[in-house]
Amino acid sequence: MDILSDLLLGAQTAFSFSNLAYCLLGVFLGTAIGVLPGLGPTATIAMLLPVTFGLAPETALIMLAGIFYGAQYGGSTTAILVNLPGESSSVVTALDGYQMARKGQAGKALATAAIGSFVAGSIATVLITFFAPMLSHIALAFGPHEYFSLMVLGLMASVVLASGSLLHAVGMIILGLILGLIGTDTNSGEMRFTFGMFELADGISFVIVAMGVFGLGEILSNLEDETERSTVKARITGLMPRREDFRRMMAPVLRGTGIGAVLGILPGGGAMLASFAAYALEKKVSHHPEQFGNGAIEGVAGPESANNAGAQTSFIPMLTLGIPSNPVMALMIGALIMQGIQPGPSVIQEQPVLFWGLIVSMWVGNLMLLVLNLPLIGLWVKMISIPYRYLYPCIVAFCMIGVFSLNNASFDIWLMGLFGIAGYLLRKLDCEPAPLLLGFVLGPMLEEHLRRAMLVSKGDATAFLTRPISAVLLLVALLMVVSILAPAVRAKRAEAFVEDE
Amino acid sequence: MQGTRTKDFWAGVVYAGFGLATMVLARDLPMGSAARMGAGYFPTMLGGLLAAIGLAAMLRGLRNPGEAVPRIHIRPAVLVIGATFFFAATLGYLGLAVALPTAILIAAAASRSFRLAPAPLLGLLGFTAFCVLVFLRGLGVPMPMIGTWFGG
Known part of the structure; x- marks a missing residue:
C-alpha cells in the first residue's frame, strides 16, 4: 500500500520533537485567539507569518494549520460561555450552546463541542488522505487553459457562497486582482502601478493587505460597539457526557462532518457556511425542532463538527490545486510561496514530507486539542474576561512589528495603515474583504495562466471553450452565477444568511 | 432609501474610480496582442470590468432602494x-x-x-x-x- 508508506513518512515528520512542539504551539495559540472575540485566525496567521520564515516549510505549515483549526475549537468555548462568537463560524453554536450553559450544562456543551470537533477532524483527515492525491493526479493533466478556468470557477464560487451582494463581491475580487498586479511584471520586467516607488517594485506583500484589512479593519469595526461581556459565572462541572448524551450526539456529529467536509472543499464555503448548513439540517431532521434555540445538544454537536471538518477539508484545494478556498488558505499559499514552494498539484510528489507531515499533524493536533481544551477550560474562561480595550492595542503593536519585519521597512507600516482605513470604509459599504484577499493572491497566477493559454492557442480565446475540461469548469462557474440570479435560489440564500444577522 | 447616500452608490463610486484609474495608468504600458499580451493588457481588461461593475452599482444605488451608508466613526x-x-x-x-x-x-x-x-x-x-x-x-x-x- 502506497498510502501506508506515505502515512508512515507523515508520521515520522509529524512526530519529530520540534514539529510536535510547533503543532502544540499552533493549536494552543489557535484556541487562544479562537476564544478571544475580535481576533480571528486570518489576522493572527498574517501576524505570525514573518516569524515562520526561519522554520522548515513543513514545520511552518503545521503550526499555521494548527492555529486555523485550533481557532474553530476555541470559538465554541466563547460561544457557549459568553453567547458571543469567538470565531465567526461559531455564531450558530452560541444559539444552543449558551442556552445549555444557562441551564447549568456548560460542561456538557463544551464537551460536546470538543468531542464533535475531534471526531469531525479525524474523519476529515482521512478524507484528505484519500482524496487529495486523487485530485492532484487529475490536476497534473491541467494546462494553462484549465488552470485559468479553474481559478475563474474558484473565484465565482467564492462569490456565490459568500453572503452579501453578488455585484459587490465580484467588484472586490477584481479590485483584489488589480492590487495583486502592482509591482514588476514577471514577463516583461515592466513596472506596473508603482508610481516610481522602489518599495513597490516587488509588489505588495499579501501579509500587509491581510493585516491592514482584517487586523486593523476589524479593530475599527469592533471599536464601534464596545460592550462588556458577562461570562457564565457558575462553576463548570459535568464535563464528561453521559452515555445517552453520546447517543444523542453521534448522528449529528456524523451529519455535520459530512456537510462540513463537502462545503469546506468548495471555494468560499469554508467553516462558517458549513456550521449554518449543519444547524439547519439538524433542525430539519430532529423530532423535537422546538428544542432548538433552547439548548438542544444536537444544535451544538452538528455545527461544531461541521466547522471543524470544513476547516480541515479546505486544505484539499489549497494543497492539490494551489487554489485558496478562503482567506486563511490564501495566506497558506503565500506562506508556501515565501518558502520557495510553488503551490499546485506537484506539491504532493515534490514535497511529500510537507504534505504527509501536515496531514498526520492535523490528526495529532486534533488529539492535542481534545486533551488540551477540556482540562484547561479555566484558563480559557480567564482569557475571555480580558477586556477588549487592553487587547486591541497589543494587536496593533504585533501588526506593526510583524509588518516591519517582512522587509525591515517602515514603508510597509504606512501601507498597512492605508489598507486598514480602506478595509474599514469598504466594510461600511458592505464590501466584504475576503474576496479581495482571494483575488489579491490569485491575481498574478491568473494573469500568468491567461497569458500562457493565449500564447499556446495563438490568441484564440475560444480555446477556453473547445478544451473539454476547461469548458466544463467555465460552464459550472456560469451555472453558479446564473443560479444565484434565479429568484428561487436568491430567496433561499437570503433565508440562509438571515440567521447571520 | 435610494440615491447618492446608499451603500450601493458609494461602493460603485469606489469601483468605478479604481477601474478608471487602472485603465488610465495602464495606458503607459505596452498592450501587446491577444496572443502575446503586454504588461498593460490584463490590467486594462480588469480596469474596464471594474469600472463597468462600478457603474452598475452606482445605477442600482440610484434607482433601487438600499441601505444608507452607516455613520463612519x-x-x-x-x-x-x-x-x-x-x-x-x-x-x-x-x-x-x-x-x-x-x-x-x-x-x-x-x-x-x-x-x-x-x-x-x-x-x-x-x-x-x-x-x-x-x-x-x-x-x-x-x-x-x-x-x-x-x-x-
Missing part, C-alpha cells in the same frame, strides 16, 4: 491608524522602546473606556519589555531599541 479610525503612522514615522528617531508604548497609548485612546491608570501603564511597560525581548533579542528583527534622538 472618525475618532477611532484616526487614533488607531494614526498610531501606526506615528510608529512608522518615528521608529528611527525614537527607537522601539519609546515609539512602541507611545503608539500603543495613541491606539488605546480610541477606546471609549480609555483612561490613564497605574495598573494598565505598568502592563504597557511590561508589554514593551516583552516585545523588545521577543522581537529584538529573540527573533532579531532589526529595529533600533534606542532612537537617534536619544543617541542610539
Whole structure:
C-alpha cells in the first residue's frame, strides 16, 4: 500500500520533537485567539507569518494549520460561555450552546463541542488522505487553459457562497486582482502601478493587505460597539457526557462532518457556511425542532463538527490545486510561496514530507486539542474576561512589528495603515474583504495562466471553450452565477444568511 | 432609501474610480496582442470590468432602494491608524522602546473606556519589555531599541 508508506513518512515528520512542539504551539495559540472575540485566525496567521520564515516549510505549515483549526475549537468555548462568537463560524453554536450553559450544562456543551470537533477532524483527515492525491493526479493533466478556468470557477464560487451582494463581491475580487498586479511584471520586467516607488517594485506583500484589512479593519469595526461581556459565572462541572448524551450526539456529529467536509472543499464555503448548513439540517431532521434555540445538544454537536471538518477539508484545494478556498488558505499559499514552494498539484510528489507531515499533524493536533481544551477550560474562561480595550492595542503593536519585519521597512507600516482605513470604509459599504484577499493572491497566477493559454492557442480565446475540461469548469462557474440570479435560489440564500444577522 | 447616500452608490463610486484609474495608468504600458499580451493588457481588461461593475452599482444605488451608508466613526479610525503612522514615522528617531508604548497609548485612546491608570501603564511597560525581548533579542528583527534622538 502506497498510502501506508506515505502515512508512515507523515508520521515520522509529524512526530519529530520540534514539529510536535510547533503543532502544540499552533493549536494552543489557535484556541487562544479562537476564544478571544475580535481576533480571528486570518489576522493572527498574517501576524505570525514573518516569524515562520526561519522554520522548515513543513514545520511552518503545521503550526499555521494548527492555529486555523485550533481557532474553530476555541470559538465554541466563547460561544457557549459568553453567547458571543469567538470565531465567526461559531455564531450558530452560541444559539444552543449558551442556552445549555444557562441551564447549568456548560460542561456538557463544551464537551460536546470538543468531542464533535475531534471526531469531525479525524474523519476529515482521512478524507484528505484519500482524496487529495486523487485530485492532484487529475490536476497534473491541467494546462494553462484549465488552470485559468479553474481559478475563474474558484473565484465565482467564492462569490456565490459568500453572503452579501453578488455585484459587490465580484467588484472586490477584481479590485483584489488589480492590487495583486502592482509591482514588476514577471514577463516583461515592466513596472506596473508603482508610481516610481522602489518599495513597490516587488509588489505588495499579501501579509500587509491581510493585516491592514482584517487586523486593523476589524479593530475599527469592533471599536464601534464596545460592550462588556458577562461570562457564565457558575462553576463548570459535568464535563464528561453521559452515555445517552453520546447517543444523542453521534448522528449529528456524523451529519455535520459530512456537510462540513463537502462545503469546506468548495471555494468560499469554508467553516462558517458549513456550521449554518449543519444547524439547519439538524433542525430539519430532529423530532423535537422546538428544542432548538433552547439548548438542544444536537444544535451544538452538528455545527461544531461541521466547522471543524470544513476547516480541515479546505486544505484539499489549497494543497492539490494551489487554489485558496478562503482567506486563511490564501495566506497558506503565500506562506508556501515565501518558502520557495510553488503551490499546485506537484506539491504532493515534490514535497511529500510537507504534505504527509501536515496531514498526520492535523490528526495529532486534533488529539492535542481534545486533551488540551477540556482540562484547561479555566484558563480559557480567564482569557475571555480580558477586556477588549487592553487587547486591541497589543494587536496593533504585533501588526506593526510583524509588518516591519517582512522587509525591515517602515514603508510597509504606512501601507498597512492605508489598507486598514480602506478595509474599514469598504466594510461600511458592505464590501466584504475576503474576496479581495482571494483575488489579491490569485491575481498574478491568473494573469500568468491567461497569458500562457493565449500564447499556446495563438490568441484564440475560444480555446477556453473547445478544451473539454476547461469548458466544463467555465460552464459550472456560469451555472453558479446564473443560479444565484434565479429568484428561487436568491430567496433561499437570503433565508440562509438571515440567521447571520 | 435610494440615491447618492446608499451603500450601493458609494461602493460603485469606489469601483468605478479604481477601474478608471487602472485603465488610465495602464495606458503607459505596452498592450501587446491577444496572443502575446503586454504588461498593460490584463490590467486594462480588469480596469474596464471594474469600472463597468462600478457603474452598475452606482445605477442600482440610484434607482433601487438600499441601505444608507452607516455613520463612519472618525475618532477611532484616526487614533488607531494614526498610531501606526506615528510608529512608522518615528521608529528611527525614537527607537522601539519609546515609539512602541507611545503608539500603543495613541491606539488605546480610541477606546471609549480609555483612561490613564497605574495598573494598565505598568502592563504597557511590561508589554514593551516583552516585545523588545521577543522581537529584538529573540527573533532579531532589526529595529533600533534606542532612537537617534536619544543617541542610539
